[in-house]
Amino acid sequence: MMSRFDSYRAVDEAVGWIDRSSRSRLEISGPDAAKFLHNLTTNDIKRLPQGRGCEAFVTSPQGKTLAYISVLARPDALLVRSDPDGLALALPHLRKYGVFDDVTLVDRTEDSREYHLAGPVCEAWLASVGGTAPEADDLAFVVTRVLGRDVLCIRESPTGRSGLTLIAFGSDASELGEALRSASSGPVEIDAETFEALRIEAGTPVFGREATESNLPQEIGRDDRAINFVKGCYLGQETVARLDALGHVNRIVKGLRFEPGAPCPPPGAVLEADGKRVGVVTSSAFSPGWKSCVGLGLVRVSHSAPGTTLAWVGAEDSTSYAATVCDLPSRPPLEAVPVAPLDGL
Known part of the structure; x- marks a missing residue:
């Protein structure tokens, strides 16, 4: 069995992977999708170009944190991702306000799988199995084929190391994990405990731990990534703006x-x-x-x-x-x- 030492070192020197399918995935489609999510989160969703993503917080009317999310702008829909059960508070909130816009919300957690590759050679390994990596921007993504399966490939670094996340839907989803495990000269599988250490070292927050409904968004320390202070009005914006004016949490x-x-x-x-x-x-x-x-x-x-x-x-x-x-x-x-x-x- 692979030791924690081996998987930790692989992420620093080569490439490792971990199954993150327990994370939440929500699809928001419809002509009002961008406007709808823009009005309920801390980042500028309306200006997010296709093929790009951003972090954001879903905030309550009082400005408290209901979810810590990443948003990907696909041609036909927004894909919202969060930690396991990370949308438990936000989903009822989104459905409540969704009645005012032409949007459809579909939980894609069960019919998709998510795997993260981390390490300096993750991009080279992806190319070796026929995949194409997205551009260098954080949360840029492309649709590509990996080990014969159609996947969404996202550039992100929850471990603080170079990283790519692969998401497959439908029939490709159930097969991608086994394909990764059986790939010749494939990446090392990272155990959950080692990934947790890597995440902590990187300072990547998890909803339910670092971010909870008792937190104000600025307390999480992701202002530069997840909060746009000039985007205009959104639910909870008054509290966030007031705290920004005070200068510190x-x-x-x-x-x-x-x-x-x-x-x-x-x-x-x-x-x-x-x-x-x-x-x-x-x-x-x-x-x-x-x-x-x-x-x-x-x-x-x-x-x-x-x-x-x-x-x-x-x-x-x-x-x-x-x-x-x-x-x-x-x-x-x-x-x-x-x-x-x-x-x-």
Whole structure:
């Protein structure tokens, strides 16, 4: 069985892949599709050209986060993607406001499959099996054939490494995963725990962890990718604009590195400074690259400077462990990645 070390190193040196089919996929079609989604999200959907994509937040009337999404502008529809169950709050919201526009919403999660390739040679591998990669822009995409199947190929980097996502629909969907597994000289399959470490190092948020309905969009730290502050009115825009005028949020998602040998704190573990609560851990995983646990956390801005040492307390033994705040992304230098598997991996 492939070790976590092997799959982690493959993403730095070659190419790895992971099945992300549990993510949510929603198709929005109809003549009003772009206008409809534009009026309910933080980014400029109406100006999104075909073959391009963007990140966005679906916001409530109060400006709170209902979903963290990516939007792809296809010729006949918009494809909206989010994390597993990441549209649970947004879908009823979208259906409610969809009655005012000529749009059709179709959940494509069950009849499609999604696979992510990550690593410096992912594009070369794609070409070797007949596929064509999209242009270099983030979330640019093309329709191509991979291993004899029609797929949507999207350029994106949830691991912080060069990446391409393949999405297949219908009969091609059920066959693509097996084709990837059986491909000669194919990419290494990445286990879920290793992907989680890579995601955390990259600072890629997940809805339900870093982004929840209690968050304001700016707290997630994706302003440059997911929020257009000059697009005009949309539902929740007043709160987002007011916060932008104030100049800062009170808390923000930051990277965390934990001391070697310490356990990984569970999501929800409280972060403290001088005995006072200053944040909460949202995600954590063991990183083969850092040889310790890494995490993401929602931290008060007053304690968010890189290098700030915080503490969290283990639930089982009441031991206090150190957590160091770091900027994102937080990748270890390649030379720091071990050249042999670590014990226990």
